Amino acid sequence: MRVSARDMMKDARYAPFAQTSHPHAPVVEPAPGRSRINRLAIVMMAVFGLLAARAVQLSLAGAPASARVAAPVxxxxxxxxxxxxxxxxxxxxxxxxxxxxxxxxxxxxxxxxxxxxxxxxxxxxxxxxxxxxxxxxxxxxxxxxxxxxxxxxxxxxxxxxxxxxxxxxxxxxxxxxxxxxxxxxxxxxxxxxxxxxxxxxxxxxxxxxxxxxxLSIDTRIQYALETELADAAWGAKAKGGAGVILDGRTGEVLAIASWPQVDPNAPGAGTDVARLNRATGAVFEMGSTLKPFTAAMALDLDQLRLAERFDLTASLNVDGVTIRDPHPFAGPATIREAMSHSSNVAMAQVALRVGAARQRDYLGRLGLLEKPSIEIGGMPAPLLPRGDSRLTTAVLGYGHGLAPTLVALAGAYTVFTNGGARTNPTMLRHADGDPVRRTRVFSALSTQETLQLMRDVVVEGTARRADLGGLDIAGKTGTAEKPGADGKYDPDVLFSSFAAVFPARAPRYVIVLALDEPQRTAENGNLATGGAVAAPAVGRVVARIAPFLAHAPARPEGPRTGGGTP
CATH class of the missing domain: 3.90.1310.10 (Penicillin-binding protein 2a (Domain 2))
Known part of the structure; x- marks a missing residue:
């Protein structure tokens, strides 16, 4: 803000220089015989004033440079x-x-x-x-x-x-x-x-x-997440990426990242692609990372048993639409095997047992049908499926038709750290002793059984690449096709992710990492799935941050063997 002469006249600090305008101020009349002298004096003062101004101008011309620059305001x-x-x-x-x-x-x-x-x-x-x-x-x-x-x-x-x-x-x-x-x-x-x-x-x-x-952020964990996310995105030649790490017990965001990065010191710099916060400012179909919720719903309603076997040798027809698995099973499979190898057919059948109304109720309590109340501006609402047909219910069972933010998905995964209760993500540090508000979603038993399924995914299923150094991780991969320019799903344009909790025996932390439009590269085995590009990055992040969280890598059980594709 610049200060003008008029402003100075109004400012009380410059009152001695102000002309009075008081209605009762005395008016001094010049003496009749002195008017000519007064006029002469005025002329002389003007001449001397001009000479003085010129002298100042000449002196400044030869003065140090600093004297000629206007003073700061x-x-x-x-x-x-x-x-x-x-x-x-x-x-x-x-x-x-x-x-x-x-x-x-x-x-x-x-x-x-x-x-x-x-x-x-x-x-x-x-x-x-x-x-x-x-x-x-x-x-x-x-x-x-x-x-x-x-x-x-x-x-x-x-x-x-x-x-x-x-x-x-x-x-x-x-x-x-x-x-x-x-x-x-x-x-x-x-x-x-x-x-x-x-x-x-x-x-x-x-x-x-x-x-x-x-804030709730731990800069050490933030740095680990950002560097591994960037490495994964570069390696997969992805358009972008994002990641979130929560303390599931309190909902505190320990790290939240979006790639490409932006410098808040230069907010106008960078491209629109870089400025987009993919963790909170965009919605994506999360694909198979929603499958654990479908299993938990059915277990919670006594509509599913872990030893139950499904016929997954053929496709499933729902309302005239055929649902297939990318890699059909050779014979009947248990829900453990179906989850480990990410069967769409099995999860569609399970979702139909749950039913549309109860499915929507669970999804609502998981916080996936509304935008999270986290302290970050610019949060969009999720894209919700239309209607409650059998087909909608079936495809929701394996994560299609619902597009939340990545931080909303991370918040939903806190149910696996609290015995079935969800905590809201927060950017503020939680003070010791303050109560934590939670929303009951599943029973503790159904949550524990679902955790066993998620642990199998990492040990012998599609997320085996996250099982680095014996880290005790349980989670689910996701590979969702994105709509193309014509509005139809494009199998070559993917949103690939991995959502996990750790340590699996006593879950406390949630980590979700996703890559937007990864490419099939030799580095990733010519695959662009969540198991190929996101799961390994999560394993590396957990290995780096475990010492900060007092959780050293430990394998709770012996290695298993098994097939499956990432």
Whole structure:
């Protein structure tokens, strides 16, 4: 904000310079014989004033450069508290900065000024700056966010007509780490995405109280997730990717990532593909990662037994539509085998036993039919299936027709860490002793039986590549086809994921990782499924973060042998 002479006259700090306009102020009339003397005095004062002004101008021409640059003015901004991770690591703070500005009519050579400024201000576009300095505006902004050292460098150039506005700048010292989750602030200092937007009022109140806002994120876990996600995405030549790690007992988000990454210090940079937060800002069909819920529903309703066998040698016809398995079974299979090898036919049959109404009720309690109430802005609602036909019920059983956010799926998986009760994901650190609100979904027994099925998926099924170093992981892979330009599902355009809990014997943590449109590469065995591209990355993440969580890798049982494709 610039301070004009008129504003100074209104400001009480400059009252001695203000002219009085009080209705009772005394009026002094000049004496009749002194009017000529007064006129002469006025003329002489004007002449001396002009001479003095010229002298000042000449002296400035030979003065140090710093004397010729306009002094900075203060710019009020909204106060914001520091954001720290769960261990007190600084994630966002306020630092003084400067906006480079100019008064075009005072700049003698706009082209030269622009070129010289570009030599000391990183990222300054000389051509655009020259255009601004040639405009007819009295005042123009040239570049926000200058550091104190950059301001000093500009100051030392001594370019007439260049000035600065002092302001407070929101700084994210860890760069791209948790960039999507943190969000950013706009020029006025208000939250403009992520946590900054969702907790805007809380962050301001904390600043007024002189306190910090403690987030649930652990930067060590965040870094591990982001690096492994990036490696997996690069290896699969994916369009994008995302991952979420929760403490299932409290719902705290320990890490949440989207790839490509963004730098909150430069919120306008990057492509639309990079700016999209695939963990919270987009919905996807999750495919077979929903199959454990179908099994848990049927177990909860006594509509399924673990020893039961299904005829999976043929396809299943529902309302005139044929449901097939990518790799048909040679003979009858138990639900364990059906889950391990991700049978669509088996899960469609199980879903039909549950029925449409009860299926919708369970999905609602799992939090998959509405957007999560997590403290991140820009959360879309899920895409829901139309109607409650037998076909809709059947395909929902294996994860088709319902598209939630990845963080919603992670929240639903917390039922496997709480004996069948779901916790809501949160970006705020949970204070010890505070109650945790949970929603009962399944019985403890049906949840435990489903966990056994999920453990089999990792040990001998489609997620065997996640079973690294004897890590005690239980989960389910997912490979969902995405609609093409014609609206039809394209078998070559995939959303591949793996959702898991660990340690399986005493589940506490949830991890979900997905790749958007991975390609079949030699590195992944010419496969782009969840088992080939997402499950190995989850195994590597868990191996890296287990020491932080006091869970060393351990194999609870001997190795098994078995077939199956990822």
């Amino acid at each position: 203060a710019m009020p901004v909204l106060a914001r508290a520091d954001l720290v991770d769960r261990n007190g690591v600084l994630m966002a703070t306020m630092l003084p900065s400067w906006t480079l500005a100019g008064e075009p009519e005072k700049v003698w050579d706009a082209a030269q000024a622009a070129r010289r400024l570009a030599t000391v201000v990183p990222g300054l576009d000389a051509a655009a700056t020259e255009r601004r300095l040639r405009s007819k505006s009295k005042f123009v902004h040239l570049k926000p966010g200058l550091t104190t050292s950059q301001r000093r460098a500009v100051h030392d150039l001594g370019i007439a007509g260049i000035s600065f506005e002092r302001e407070q700048r929101r700084v994210y010292p860890n760069g791209v780490l948790a960039g999507h989750a943190l969000g950013s602030v706009n020029r006025d200092g208000a939250g403009a995405g992520g946590v900054e937007a969702a907790l805007d009022a809380d962050i301001r109140r904390a600043a007024e109280a002189g306190t910090q806002v403690a």
